[in-house]
Structure formats: C-alpha cells, structure tokens
C-alpha cells in the first residue's frame with residue numbers, strides 16, 4: 063500500500079515524540095516559515111558556535127515551535143537530530159541530499175550514510191502535495207543559518 | 221429559505237439519475253476504488269449536458285462575438301448573449317446587470333477597484349469605512365484591504381460567535397455613519413453558515429452604504445433572487461455551480477453600474493475611441509474588455525439550464541436533508557468536532573471539522589485527507605482561503621466535506637467509515 067510507504071513507523075514515532083522541540087532562549091537567528099495552502103507553520107532558531115568560522119561554524123542548537131501535519135512535524139524532529147553538532151557546511155550538504163530525495167518522485171531510496179532517519183521520507187516524494195510539508199523546516203534551517211552568518215551572529219536572548 | 225417549499229420539494233429528484241449525468245463519477249481511483257467526491261465547494265463536477273454544450277459550441281458555432289456579420293459571428297454572439305439571459309433569469313435580474321468575469325475573485329476585485337476609483341458620489345475615500353467580516357474567503361477580504369490601503373479608508377469587520385455565526389450584536393457600531401461599503405459572504409465556504417443578509421442590508425442602507433455579497437457558495441445550492449436579497453452587488457463563480465472554470469458573474473444594480481467608472485480598458489467595452497478621448501459601451505459590455513470566455517459562458521448557460529430543470533427549491537431541499545444527515549452522523553464520530561454551526565439550520569452544503577484520536581490527540585487535517593484519499597474519498601483540507609476563521613477558532617486547519625446535487629447519503633456513510641479508519645491508522 064502506498065500509504066504505508068509514506069507513513070513509515072519512524073515518521074510516526076518522530077511525530078508522536080518530537081525531538082528537540084520547543085524554542086530555546088539562546089540563538090543568533092530566528093525565522094518563521096509557513097506553508098500557505100495547508101497552514102503548516104514553523105518558527106525555528108539556530109545557535110552557532112563561532113560565526114566568524116563561516117560554514118565551518120558548528121550548529122550548537124536548533125530549536126523550533128511548529129504546527130502542522132505528521133510529515134512536517136516529523137521532518138523538523140529528524141532535522142534537528144541530524145544537524146545539531148554538525149558544521150553549517152555539512153548540514154547544508156545534508157539539506158541538499160534531502161532536497162534531492164524529496165524531488166525524486168519515488169525513484170530514490172536516499173543515502174542512509176548521509177540522511178540517517180531522513181531516508182524514511184523517501185515514500186513522501188511520491189506525493190507531490192506533501193513534499194512541501196517535508197521541506198518546510200529544512201527551508202527554515204537554510205534561511206536561519208544564512209541569516210546567522212550574515213548578521214555576524216549577535217546572540218539574541220528570546 | 222421557505223420551509224414549506226423545502227418540504228414540498230423533498231425527494232423531487234432522484235440523485236441516482238442525476239449521478240448518471242456526471243461522467244466523472246464513474247472514475248475509479250486508488251486501486252479501483254469508487255470515487256467519493258466530497259469537494260464540491262472547491263469545485264463541482266460537470267454534467268454531460270455542460271460538457272456537450274461546450275463541445276458543440278467549438279465544433280459548430282465558434283467565432284468571436286460582437287464582431288462581424290458572418291453567420292458564425294452571429295451564432296456565437298447569440299449563444300453568448302443567450303447565456304447571459306439564462307443567468308439573468310436564474311437570479312431574477314435584468315441581463316444588462318449581469319457582467320461576465322473570470323470567476324468570483326475577479327468579480328469582487330472589479331467592485332472593490334471601481335468603488336475605489338469612483339470619487340465623491342459612490343466611491344471610497346480617505347476617512348471612509350469599509351466593513352467586511354471575519355468569515356470571508358480571502359477573495360472578499362484582500363481586494364478590500366487593497367482598496368482601503370490605496371484610498372486611505374479604514375477596514376472594519378464583524379466578528380464571529382463561538383457557534384460559527386456572524387456576531388451582529390455590534391452591527392450598528394461597526395457599520396457606522398462613515399461606512400460606504402459592506403462586503404459579506406452569503407454562505408461561508410469553511411463554516412457553511414448562511415448569513416442573514418437582510419439584517420446587514422437594512423443597517424447598511426440606513427447609513428447609505430452599498431452591500432456586496434459573495435454568493436459563491438449559495439447560488440449553486442439555493443434559489444437566488446437578487447431583488448429579494450436587497451444587496452447592490454452579488455458575485456458568484458461558474459465552476460462551483462456545475463459550470464466550467466474561467467467564468468464568473470458580477471450582478472450589480474444598473475444605476476450603479478452605469479455611473480461607476482470602467483474596470484479594464486480595451487476592445488468591446490468602448491463606444492467611440494479617438495486618440496484624445498473614449499466613450500464607453502453601455503452596460504454590461506462596459507465591464508467586459510476584450511474577447512470574453514465565450515465557450516465558458518455557453519457552458520454556464522447549460523449549467524443554469526440543468527439546475528433550473530432540477531429546480532433550485534428541490535436542490536436546496538435535497539441538500540438540506542443531506543446536511544442534516546451528515547451532521548447527525550458526524551456528531552457520532554468520537555473525537556470529531558464540527559467547526560461551524562452544528563445543526564442543519566441556516567446552513568449551506570459544506571461541513572468543516574477537526575478530528576482527534578485517543579492515542580495521538582489532534583490528527584492534522586492533512587493526514588486525515590491523505591488517509592481518506594487512499595480510500596477514494598476526496599475532501600478538502602487546509603485553511604480554505606479563510607485563515608482568519610482558523611485563527612478565530614484556534615485550529616491550524618480543518619477537514620471539509622462539501623456536497624452537491626450528485627452527493628448521496630452513501631457518500632456520507634463512506635466518509636464516516638473512512639474517518640474511523642483514519643483514527644485506527646494513526647491510533648497505533
């Protein structure tokens with residue numbers, strides 16, 4: 063059944079028990095992204111180690127508040143697991159790999175070495191209307207890291 | 221609506237026969253499952269009669285309209301204007317007051333723009349007030365926000381009660397002496413609420429304001445008499461009333477349409493043109509610049525014929541009974557909450573709800589819709605172009621089931637079963 067290929071157990075687990083959820087007070091950039099057709103929303107904050115390092119700065123924390131469907135919620139949870147502790151450049155490479163998987167229309171299984179739990183989203187790529195849900199938090203992450211680097215990383219306290 | 225007429229019309233048409241007119245209802249989806257189409261508020265399906273009328277138009281009569289003396293030009297013009305006459309009769313209007321647009325959104329933008337440009341007599345200006353409601357489709361909200369911003373007018377709105385109806389308790393304060401326009405939806409596409417237009421018209425006209433009614437979700441489902449309604453403008457859209465996409469209608473009072481400035485400029489809408497100055501065609505053509513959607517008008521005319529043959533009183537009665545049945549059944553689904561009036565009174569043919577499962581809490585409408593789709597059941601999920609309503613009721617989105625003349629109680633039963641399956645699917 064197609065449906066089970068989308069709603070993998072891993073996805074439902076992350077949906078029921080999201081990791082790293084909630085907004086934490088220390089961050090350099092905060093972004094708010096929405097998916098206007100369905101009302102999914104995410105507010106996402108990143109904290110980098112040393113912004114002067116550019117893409118070599120380490121993502122020390124990603125925190126987020128979100129509402130939306132199982133796919134968008136699980137995606138944010140998987141994302142935070144994946145990128146916290148990575149350098150910005152590495153995280154963007156994971157983002158690229160995830161984007162490619164999502165655009166594969168069910169043709170790719172994804173590279174488990176790079177994507178880890180995120181390969182569970184391979185089935186979602188067969189449902190064009192849901193791809194945006196899976197990508198919402200990743201787009202937010204990309205935006206937030208770019209902002210953190212470009213603003214010179216003044217630490218904010220929320 | 222008149223209850224006696226409703227009773228009299230009960231079961232006056234056989235939905236199984238009606239269904240045979242809609243070829244798409246034979247579609248199998250998702251591994252050969254019967255299609256259960258519960259998304260008619262987004263767009264209705266089309267009967268064979270509409271599809272045939274459009275095909276025949278292209279096969280036998282197509283030409284441009286109002287240009288040329290040859291046979292086809294005359295036939296095309298007669299068909300196009302004939303469609304206008306049908307629509308006019310359908311809503312009890314003078315054909316000169318029926319303007320063909322692209323859809324409801326364009327019709328509403330037309331009014332919002334020309335009122336913004338009109339100047340003193342009818343226009344919206346600095347310090348004036350434009351009133352709308354928290355229940356509007358974005359198509360009857362954003363055009364007024366734009367006009368208010370451009371003219372310096374103030375936008376105010378009527379709120380909603382917890383029960384999903386317009387809060388009219390402060391009507392006289394919101395529609396104050398400065399108000400020039402009140403824009404209100406007749407039947408909400410998300411809540412299903414049928415609004416008391418008469419009360420709003422009474423107050424608006426008392427202060428000299430015009431009333432614009434978005435009838436996108438009422439004209440397909442109940443008798444419409446624009447004279448009886450009492451508003452000054454009424455907008456609706458072809459594709460929700462068994463007609464094609466690409467055509468909508470703006471009805472307006474002749475004396476207003478004559479006085480207000482044109483919307484788009486171009487061919488058809490002019491009388492004489494020189495490099496220095498132009499005079500405009502009489503209404504309705506003054507508001508129809510360029511080659512119109514001719515085949516679509518013909519299709520809409522055929523849709524109006526189809527609905528007229530069923531009888532709009534019968535349609536209203538049939539759908540009322542269906543809504544009553546659906547509300548009753550949905551209320552018995554554990555974990556389901558209707559967003560909007562929870563009885564069938566003063567209600568259109570759309571029902572929104574949210575669903576919870578014991579294990580998971582709220583199941584997001586996106587997930588509900590996906591699991592229903594897998595069973596061949598088509599519903600709409602999301603904010604339904606009415607985000608302020610979702611904010612008002614504190615829900616991120618809703619699932620909406622909506623009906624038309626070809627919807628049956630069996631479709632409702634399939635939905636209810638489908639929802640139980642959704643809960644099981646996410647309940648693990």
Ligand SMILES: Cc1ncc(COP(=O)(O)O)c(C=O)c1O
Nearest residue numbers: 323324325357359409434436457
């Ligand atoms: C109440 C209401 N108003 C306006 C519209 C806009 O109609 P259209 O998209 O055909 O312009 C819709 C439908 O989407 C609607 O339901």
